[in-house]
Amino acid sequence: MDLSCEVVGIKLKNPLILASGIMGTHASLLARAGLAGAGAVTTKSCGPVPRRGHVNPTVVDWGAGLINAVGLPNPGAEAEVQMLCAAKERLTALDVPLIASLFGGTVEEFAQVAETVVGAEPDLIEVNVSCPNVSSELGGDFPPTPFASSCDSAVAVTRAVAVAVAQAVKGSTSRVHREGTAKGGTAPPIAVKLAPNVPNIAEIARGVVSAGADAITAINTMPGMVIDIESGQPVLANKVGGVSGPALKPIAVRCVYEIAQAVDVPIIGTGGVNTGADAIEMIMAGATAVGVGSAVYYRGVEAFSEILDEMTAWLEEHGYESLDEIQGLAHREPAYGVAPSPAPIPSV
């Protein structure tokens, strides 16, 4: 079974991508995810300066999913470059592309971090405009409103990062040009990671693509809260956190479906993928590749090989030979149109 796929010119042996924030802090762990079967790996989001993150609890399992507010602890862009270089070396040997996730508190900070991490030559840059857990500290209000909340701010960040990456590489902002050089292996393409708590994610996707995003990652976590009734306190130290895992899946599938109808770039479909069936569902919704995060909690790092085995078995049994054959299938008209007999008007 050929599970390979291509995301903006980057070849992946399989579509499963370690999602940002999961094991993405150390070269050793990124390599381990690669060894465990991930088709590509994403680093923990990195900002301009070192951050400690929140005190505990930072992640809990509330039954139908996880909720987290880790608070983007990271060593800062300078130290991150070292880690990226070490990771890149180990991952190149494994033939596993490296995705560098980054965030900033301002548009300028995003650009600055992008410029710095480009130095480590990641295969793709993922712009996390959607973390729900820190923006109050990053200049926002409570409740947090990350950059992905509005088309304008998401576009501004995307454009600034696109310019910074292009300039860092060769002083050119032309997207065509960047793509050309990407093939030459120097200027990484950009994926922008969107948030689900917006009325119209498709509109934001259109905006960031026109601003220079080469791909979309959808979605980040959905803001939520779990309260411990014995103490009356929110469980997370940050009170509000992001819901991930099984509870997020239908939300993520819908977002991917809507984005796929709106734009023509590859989508890294992320949210609640725990099984081979989930990954296939996400690809049918329109994803080219599939982010895997919370599944590492539910199934261990073996999640990658297990999900791949499940996908392979299902595809073989159904006579498919590649992922292209199922990609976006849910957008195909059904064999029979909707039934012509409507439901009756309700009586009272």
Next chain:
Amino acid sequence: MDLSCEVVGIKLKNPLILASGIMGTHASLLARAGLAGAGAVTTKSCGPVPRRGHVNPTVVDWGAGLINAVGLPNPGAEAEVQMLCAAKERLTALDVPLIASLFGGTVEEFAQVAETVVGAEPDLIEVNVSCPNVSSELGGDFPPTPFASSCDSAVAVTRAVAVAVAQAVKGSTSRVHREGTAKGGTAPPIAVKLAPNVPNIAEIARGVVSAGADAITAINTMPGMVIDIESGQPVLANKVGGVSGPALKPIAVRCVYEIAQAVDVPIIGTGGVNTGADAIEMIMAGATAVGVGSAVYYRGVEAFSEILDEMTAWLEEHGYESLDEIQGLAHREPAYGVAPSPAPIPSV
């Protein structure tokens, strides 16, 4: 144990309110929910003219919750008034307040339906600006963007409904006046039902309260999609639907928490309440009353009495005597402030 509460001057013997869209189509069913223990009941949302709704499947259980796109089938406002009158009679005998939910495709339609249903003298009017499953037919785009998606449109609807209700009753738009008359039993107060897929629900709550909302119902379902991989088709005939049940709870609790910080009106906290603990969590988040919807699937209509028993037992065991003592508890500062020892800067 005294579980009574008051929502905008309306006395409820307990805080559990049958959520809109659940059994709210017939006077007989509303009465049954009242008999089963509901503190108040909400009708299925009613629009200006009869609607058939979508073909099946309209509701499915996907494992961590339900997803539905029933498509707002309803008999139209004229017929609804008859149903409301019949329901009101039966519910008055049970001492269970009746909440009339309504929707429209335009601001004017909302006002028109409100004017009509006021005739049946419901105890509260709930304005459903947040149904995710029909707005494309109601003049919106795909993906659907209900009125609750933006502060401006939610405010416009709220204001129009407030004016319509006041005029229908006595030609006055003064809110103080309306409240006065509400106590006299003629002009019902208005609750506006908000949607979770917005970046800042607190801002929208502030808007609708300033426009005349006497209460907030939070939340409606979260848009999602479930795809059947065997056929490659979305399971719901409407493709996109609203997620409810356990998966929705942390999202709803967070929304209620944020709204409670922003406005000073009662909140009907709705989303994923399945147990006594869930209801207590919702009240601790800041809800005055608690909507119960999908639990009727998980536990049957006995959900009401069972949840009440669970609440009573918990409250008694913890020495509480009324709901006031726990209402909004999660907003109280913890006994000890956040630990002064921050997490370390991550190493690489």
Next chain:
Amino acid sequence: MLSHGQKETRTKVGIHRLPDAALPDAAQIRRVIDENARTKTLVLDASIDATPGQFIMAWLPGFDEKPFSLANDDPVTITVARVGPFTTLLHERGAGLPVRGTQTGDRVWIRGPFGHGFALAGERLLLVGGGYGVAPMGFLARRALKQGCHVTIAVGARTADDLLPGVLGTHGVFGTHPDHAALPFVDLGVELHTTTEDGSGGQQGLVTDAVEPLLAAGEVDTVYACGPHGMLVALDGLCREHGVPAQLSWEAYMRCGLGLCGSCEHDGRLLCVDGPVLAGGADGV
């Protein structure tokens, strides 16, 4: 995960286990039995744990999803009368979307079982079926016979051509059916009364005409019925009159099937969860 020393004395605050998903599941159609000109019985490659009287929802992806009584639970079997677009599609195609790869043949997606079925009570049971309402009666008869009950079946149809020989396995009576799934009841000593409106088969008249004398004779403990609304109303009345409890399977327009939407309201009850079988006759409210 944790268990607490004090838990025994502490209140269990509604710990409620999440159920497994109940999404439609694809099932192959293994065999199609032509019952009569407008009715086919579909035997699926699936089994389910159900009570006679319960129903499933059958989905044709992207098209529609409709309720059908179980004519058997292992293998899942439904008897479908062609009355409109969905049932026509089911008939024409066997069912389902064209299927790729190793799986051939047509499929139908099912979820369930839904609702409450017939409660077995008494020893001498009279089963009454009208139209495709006969379908669950074959299933019920098999269960009742297993429990040692004495079973009488009364079936009504417009003409002999409208009867459902495959479901009932009544080849000895209506001619041998070459391909039927059900037990030959007659061989098992089930008493079968047949009525047709035109007299083309069995007794001429309505099924109630065959039922009334049986009730009057006082030899029926419980009546079980499924069929058109009018038949059920008439039977309900007859059973009240004769003081016989009845279990009647009603129909209403099903949307959610989950007890939420209110579409199937019937006298303050929701047929999808409280029914479709409701107590009637002497047990009626």
Next chain:
Amino acid sequence: MLSHGQKETRTKVGIHRLPDAALPDAAQIRRVIDENARTKTLVLDASIDATPGQFIMAWLPGFDEKPFSLANDDPVTITVARVGPFTTLLHERGAGLPVRGTQTGDRVWIRGPFGHGFALAGERLLLVGGGYGVAPMGFLARRALKQGCHVTIAVGARTADDLLPGVLGTHGVFGTHPDHAALPFVDLGVELHTTTEDGSGGQQGLVTDAVEPLLAAGEVDTVYACGPHGMLVALDGLCREHGVPAQLSWEAYMRCGLGLCGSCEHDGRLLCVDGPVLAGGADGV
């Protein structure tokens, strides 16, 4: 719900049951044992199914949540050294928020167990504890004794005052402790070697000084250790030298405890899920 005829030959596409919630659970502190000036053992009114070497996360709502090794699982017992704000609060208050109503006393919220504990292997076990690393050793010794192993314990501390008599139940050696939870190991024939850096109790020196001759004598099948980083590194070396497998419990800064955040990285492994106990000595990588 449905079971399909073809399911046996069909691939199970990762049907994955949702787990129960693993949220912090409130537990009453039943008893506090003063171990030494800066260490207390808290016995909670909760039980848990755990392996020695596993840990729990203890939460004080709104304040912080921190990892502690289990000193016992039934009742849940932890031994806490006061080193900073969280452990100070645990000590001072017993723990937790003031509690209303019928529940009196202080509480601590726990979730777990987390990680992998010690794997029992061999017959002659040497357990080595430094500082509060002695805590899980009492738990492990009880399990090992139950399995019929021969158990030797070596504990190291700076001074005699830093030893943990309550955990070890070593009242026969260090004076009778009025209120201890654990078994009196000495009475059970456990050989106890004690070292203190200043010689104020047991042998003077580091715990490794007591361990080396035991390893050299070739009478140890496996070494189990928990304690400061330096002690573990030294033991790992000694065990390699003498060809003895070791099970070493390491520490790292724990955030999530769930194998996600990467905070507890240790040589490419995540101590919260792969550890805290890792194979070392002759079994090391």
